[in-house]
Amino acid sequence: MIMPNVILDNPPRDVRIDRDDKIKYKSLKDRFDLDNDKAIFLIALNVGFFYDLKLKLKTHPEHMWQLSTFTEEDIRKMILITFYEKKDVDKIFDGKEVIRTSEEYANGGIKKLYKIFIEEGNQKDDTLIVEEIVDQISEKIKNYMEL
Numbered sequence: 001m002i003m004p005n006v007i008l009d010n011p012p013r014d015v016r017i018d019r020d021d022k023i024k025y026k027s028l029k030d031r032f033d034l035d036n037d038k039a040i041f042l043i044a045l046n047v048g049f050f051y052d053l054k055l056k057l058k059t060h061p062e063h064m065w066q067l068s069t070f071t072e073e074d075i076r077k078m079i080l081i082t083f084y085e086k087k088d089v090d091k092i093f094d095g096k097e098v099i100r101t102s103e104e105y106a107n108g109g110i111k112k113l114y115k116i117f118i119e120e121g122n123q124k125d126d127t128l129i130v131e132e133i134v135d136q137i138s139e140k141i142k143n144y145m146e147l
Contacts, residue, residue, distance in 0.1 A: 007075050011095025015041065015070070016061035016103055017110070024114040025064075031117060031126075038065050042074060044109030045102050049081050050137060053108025054101075067099065078102040 017025065025037040034040065041064070048054060067075075075098075082101045083092040091097050116129055 007072070007079070007093070008095035008098055009093050011067055012099050013066060014063040015065045015067055015099060016057060017041070017064050018058050018107055019060055019062040020058070021107070021110050021114075022062055022064075024110050024118070027118050028110075028113055038069065040110070040113070041065070041106050042077075044113055045078070045081070045106040046109065047112055047133075048105035048107065048109025049084075050140070051109070051112060053112055054085075054104045055108040055111070056104055057107055061103075067095075081105065 025040050028040045029037040032040075070078075078098050078101070079092050082098045083089070085101060086092070086097070116133070117126065
């Protein structure tokens with residue numbers, strides 16, 4: 001594991017979520033029988049980014065994980081998402097900017113995941129839900145490649 005400050009300039013110590021979403025993370029972690037809810041954050045980050053669901057955190061966010069617990073690969077994905085959004089090389093290693101961008105995409109993504117798997121998901125098998133999401137992503141990628 002590499003320390004985030006080796007990759008990022010002036011990173012925050014913690015990664016945060018909206019305090020009200022803590023139960024969403026726990027519910028999804030339990031639904032998928034995961035060891036920790038940090039995996040849910042990373043999935044929510046990707047879903048939020050893919051569906052362009054970026055939402056600012058509320059005024060009193062919950063500090064959930066120390067940034068040092070994320071892998072080098074996790075940090076690099078956060079950097080790529082920030083670069084894609086900002087299109088500014090000067091911003092991609094700004095630790096505060098990278099983490100804020102990641103928190104905001106995860107904030108939007110967790111709401112979508114919770115709605116799909118918890119609020120609506122009781123009517124469908126989880127495998128079918130995942131297949132529908134993959135189909136949507138595949139279609140979006142296909143349309144993007146045709147441009």
